[in-house]
Amino acid sequence: MIALYTLMEGVIAFFLIAGSIFALIGSLGLARMKDFYMRLHGPSKISTLGVGCVLLASIAYFSLLNGGPSLQELLITIFLFITAPVSAHLLSKSALHQKLPRDPRTRGNPEELQEDDDETTLEEAPQGSSKLP
Amino acid sequence: MLDFALKISVALFAIAIVLNLYRVAVGPSLPDRILALDTMYVNSIALIVLFGIWLGHRTYFEAALLIAMLGFVSTVAVCKYLLRGDIIE
Amino acid sequence: MQHLIILPVLLPLLTGVALLIHRGGALTLRRTANVLSTIALVVVGVLLVAESTDDAIRYYAVGDWQPPFGIILVLDRLSALMVMLTSVLALGSLLYACAGDDEQGSNFHGLFQLQLMGINGAFLTGDLFNLFVFFEVLLIASYALLMHGGGKARTHAGFHYVALNLLGSMLFLIALGILYGTMGTLNMADMSAVVTTLDTADLGLVKAGALLLLIVFGLKAAMLPLYFWLPRAYAAAPAPIAALFAIMTKVGIYSIIRVYTLIFGEQAGPLANLAQPWVWWLGLATLALGAIGVLSARDMRTQVAYLILVSVGTLLAGIGMHSEAALGALLYYLIHTTLVSGGLFLLVDAIAQQRGKAGARIVQSRTLAQPAILGLMFFAGAIAMAGLPPLSGAFGKAMLLQSATTAQQHWLWPILLGSGLASLIALSRTGSTIFWRASGEKTGVTLGPLRVTGTLMLISCAPLMVAFAGPITAFTQATAAQLLDRDAYVESIIARGDTGGDA
Amino acid sequence: MSLLLIVLLPLLGSLLPSLSSNQRRHQCALLTAAMPLIALLVTLRETPGVIAGEVPRLAFSWVPALGLDLALRLDGLSLLFVLLILGIGLLIILYARHYLSEADNMPRFYAYLMLFMTSMLGIVMADNLILLWMFWELTSLSSFLLIGFWSHQSAARKGARMALAVTGMGGLALLAGLILIGQIVGTFDMQTVLDSRDVILADPRYLPALLLILLGAFTKSAQFPFQFWLPQAMAAPTPVSAFLHSATMVKAGVFLLARLHPALAGSQEWLYLVSLTGLVTMLYGAYFALIKLDLKTILAYSTVSHLGLITMLFGLNSQMAVVAGLFHILNHATFKAALFMTAGIVDHECGTRDIRKLKGLWRYMPMTTALAAITAASMAGFPLLNGFLSKEMMLAETLETPLLGGLAWLIPVLATIGSILAAAYSLRYVRNTFFDGKPRELEKTPHEASFPMRLPVLVLAIVCIIIGLFPAFSATGILTTAADAALTMPAPELHLSIWHGFNLPLLMSAIALIGGFMVYVLRQHLFTFHRQFPSRNSLAIFEGAVQRLVRFTQWGIDTLENGSLQRYMLWVVISALAVSGMSLMGIETLKGELAVQKADPLLIVGAAITCFAGLATAFLHRRRLISLIMLSVVGLMASLAFARFSAPDLALTQLAVEVVTVILLMLALFFLPQKTPKESSASRIVRDVLLAAGFGGVVASLNYALLTRPLNSISDYFLEHSVSGGGGHNVVNVILVDFRGFDTLGEITVLCIAGIGIYKLLNRLRLFMPSSDSEGRPWSPDRYPMILASVSQSLLPMALLVSVFIFLRGHNAPGGGFIAGLVTAVALILMYIAHGVEWAQQRLSFQYQPIAVSGVAIATLTGVGSWAFGYPFLTSAFGHFHIPLIGDVELATAMLFDLGVYLTVVGATLMILANLGKVTTSHRPSKQKEKA
């Protein structure tokens, strides 16, 4: 019985560590990558995974070590896994709409970006000055 | 062991959030900032869950739940703003 | 009838809710409902005043949670008086509004009632945070009503009004935080008891909180460096609303009186009467500035707004004089100035409607359609506001002058009398310009019966208050005595409140 | 009782004329005349008693707090004046009936006149200082109406305003003085005041009181240097002038001197102030009366001069002088009223009052000429007329005054000069008008006035003669009684007679008459002498002064209230900083005795992030969207902080509110400029930064001080009674819906009103609809991204489930109606975002306002419901039920209340957001137009 507990503890701990590492990597990618299209990958995939792990850990923890199961973690997980892709999708849409500059190493060449590939460069943020509507 | 793991992961998540903040701050583009903000929401969910495990009760999970929902909504809203300007049309 | 005390809050709330549930609906129905409810409110006010005259201080524990834990509504002479005053003023301006101003925008009647609910709640509550809540209720309602009918000037003045009051609310919360964090209670009577037992280390903090509260109330009451929102907002507001707003500054005055006689009254040791010196000087300054404003006004609405400023200054100075006689005198003056200035707002609007494109501006214009009645009312209102006999203003001022101590006389007399003279000169100019310099044929517009009733009702309070000056002053003097006897107040609330009742 | 009649009948008379119309003028006049007539009869009935020495009085208590009683008296002094006022008043009514033209509104005129008469009677009969003051100011007001009666004339309006301003000022000063007297004596009762002269004279407040009262009196009776308003008041119709400037208005000032003489006189201050002012005024008035060209102006200045004479007499501390003064009041009233009426007749018949045009009118109006001659002679102090008697008494008194000590001889000399001038201008008035050749360039050929118009003059002239011939018989009685009232001790033995034998006063009178003749003959030199002074029009000067004052105040107000919100906020902030900073300085140590808890790294990181985000919000504010994103970071962090410090409810609420706020702000931002132009000057920015820093510092130190101090608060009570009394384990929620449910009721009311107010704001709002984003990119074509649409639709049920869950758990676990409401609202808003307004409208086809309002209604009615069980408003009752998966649920009235909260939140939030959305959508089509 004790063994089971220690085992479970180990599993939970593993999930926690793994999750947090995933999340860290995701955020690191967000911070370090060259252009938006690369940065998008990190958070949308890995961070979600990381949080997923943590949620698994908490499910395990509460259901085994601390009272019965409950529906919050489950709901959270479902929410996250449904919504993350959507927000990623929308973000990329808006990025393409804004014709954010892309680093040459970024693969794929969507038509939204083709005509004015060279105009905008990394330096200038797309928040220039403009007339008030 | 569990406490140790908790501490580690809390620290890591904290670092992650700091990194997100960096991205929110420097941009350069709006989608970048929004993306970072979204990630920040996600990470804070994790933080709250960890906090709950540490305290050993679920009181705060509603908070996490709401962050999950509302964070999504606000991300969507901002993207809609960038795309269409008018959020509700 | 044990629930009488809460009726001034519930009655308008329920009426307002009923009126708001459907946006459309027959106009006459809404009007009658609103008027009837307001009349009922007047009745309730009279009953409350009658009940308060036995000098017992009653309270109503909402949710049956005894003080200091639950929220209570307190009925003493002052709160009863203010509630009745509000209802009378409301009735007058409502009658005026029913002549057509209410159609300018949507939901007028419901909002009007909710406004009343906020004001009455602020007057009745015995709990400091609850006071904040009711302040917000009456503020948001006033925002909405100020915007009633729309228009550039209103929007513009409205934004200033809203922004400044938002800042004020923030300060209110900070002050509340400080006071709760040091005293650990929110019930005013309880605070008044706790403040005597304060640890000396906390005195500075409590003082900060108390003075911040003074800033907040001063903002509401339009005290000198904080009055800036008033002239434009009042001049821009629709006439009936402006008339109703005449009570809004008095809410600030009331709060100052309540808090600084009850919580920081004589018993407060090092914190005793800490606001009065400030209020005294700032009040005099406000008075002087108001007089200047009255002279400077280019149109009648602004002039009345500055007249309100004058009265605010007078009241504040009266508070600063800090004596029973002064308190009684200023309460009499408060009743007079609230009703008459309200009536003047209505009157000025009525006049402006008959002057063609000149409107409210003080310039030569066409002859009025009804010079006789309008002139009579203007003459009476002007005399009353300028503080000349034989109308109520003179009595109030004379009593204030009498109640000044020799040291105060040197400041109060010249400024108060000077402001009176300034108002006299300004108003005589206005009157002669509007009624005597008029030329050309009359505009078709005439005053409907409702408008006449509403205006006349408020203006005629000036002679009435003279006729019944005896009983009224007796009441206000008794009120002043009751206010300064804070022990009785605390006794009657806390002594019974030790055991928290369960539901 | 009869006293009250005397005052009230004329007041009634002021109402009567309005009953009759402007057409039936006879009836109008009769109606008006009736009341004063009755009053006069009543007075006459009282007269014998009063002369016999009794003083009828009556008193009702009116305002004890003010020391004001409705107290009247009719002593000799009052009697003299009452008779004058009513008698001359009646003559004036008769005269005005024929003087006023068809164009004038006669009822109005009579109404004003009667009002004035009432207030005058009130002054002379008042037995209470405050009451006297009230009637005093009332005369100013009613005279304002009378002087401005011909309101179409600019001169009338200005003259009226000037008179009101001057006399009003005097009145206010008088009030101050009377209050001082009242405080010295301890009561405002007239008799007590009159009896306590010694107390008053001994009191240090005597001098200020005296000065203030004299200011009142002098302004009223046009004493130098306040004489300037009186000639300008001549713009009034002549009957008004005849009444105001002979018997009443200006006499009020000297009446006050007489009335308070027992209480105030006898001091050096009184002696010098009063008598010298009077002397100066007498000479000044006489001089200008000789110079002026307009008949009424001449008379006006002569009035000023005679009032000066009377004032001087009251000033000389001698019994006889007072008697002389009273006598002259009587005489002056008679002849001056008559003279004014003759001037009126001339004006009426010739159409001008310019003495240069008028000549030799005796041919046309012999009767009037005779009357004018008699009365003018009386004014000049010609023997056998009443003016002579009082003037001689005056001269006699001046000989005995101790005034000016060694230079005492100056007084009689100056007095004589005054009389010389008086004789001169009287002569000039008569000769230049009625004799001395033929009239030139008159509009109309003059003719004798109608008899009823001459009748009043005739009466007065006869009175002049009678008093002049038989003074002892006609005047002694009333004068003695009046003097008794005006003197502390019984009046001296008084033998009025024409002939006292050859003595110095007689010589002086003779000199006066002869000298007057000489001066008149040589007047041209005087005119040439006078021409070298620039002519000043006091009216223009006064108006100019007022204009300048007004312009100055306008400048002041405009510079102070420059319409800049920043400045207004600045003042609020500065005052807040001042008071709180000042109080903080009073604290010796900021830190309280509580031990400081140590901060763990996570907290530090959190705090750092929050501060950074906050600062970023401020400093990136010119790029609004970014600043908004930063704001939401702050919001997120705040809610995490609430969670960290064990306040889950707050965390939830803060989070939900923050998201809704951000969405709302973005919706609004779409219609506002995307960027703030750079317009604040560097200095301004520095100033604001400093202010903000100071404010932050104060807040932080207050916060720290509070955090480190122990607190024993009432909230232990809530912890104890939450389960037992409130039936819930989540104390916060129990407080919200039960302990302090009243707050929550107010709070949802606020929310509801906000929704409705916003609906009002959005109605008929014209919006600036950008067709492209801030970079000028056209908006992306697909309005509702497909994936989003489908996913959000699938999310809706889950969200609603969550909200129900939170709602039900609320009372025992974090959650509750408010948060649940926000969650629902957000979920529905997501529908709006994903599918657009039309789609949502079809499926959510209900109005939001009713929902919000009914929420408030439910909450309120829940509270009212507890009345049925005899409990106060909002008393709760509850019972527990178990629902699987959700847990122990408490079904309570509090639950119903919470439902109300829930509905209000949903309704109000959607009302705000959805209405906003609708507005924008309705504007979409018109976009191109707005761009063009």
Add this chain to the structure above:
Amino acid sequence: MEALFATTTGILAASGLYLALRGRTFPVVVGLTLLSYAVNLFLFSTGGLTTDGAAVISDDASKYADPLPQALVLTAIVIGFAMTAFSVILAMRVRGDVGSDHVNGNRVDEPREDKS
């Protein structure tokens, strides 16, 4: 920890106030919102900072966070939200009526520094 908390509140309040003193409607609204966040934190903290208190009444729980300030802050948050909403819509209204989003109604094309 107290010092940390207080500093944060102070900084937030300062930033909010700075924004509230700007010359355009939108920053003013944002600033007041930020200020209200700060004030809420302040008000909340007057009950003291409890790091691991129980949120709900239970027998095994030892210490609780002071519930009263929480309730007050909840009310304050809601009222603040209502006020923010109203003021921001009012800001739109100003833009619509006055034609500029300057708080004093100055036209946009003449960016003038109003003296104060």
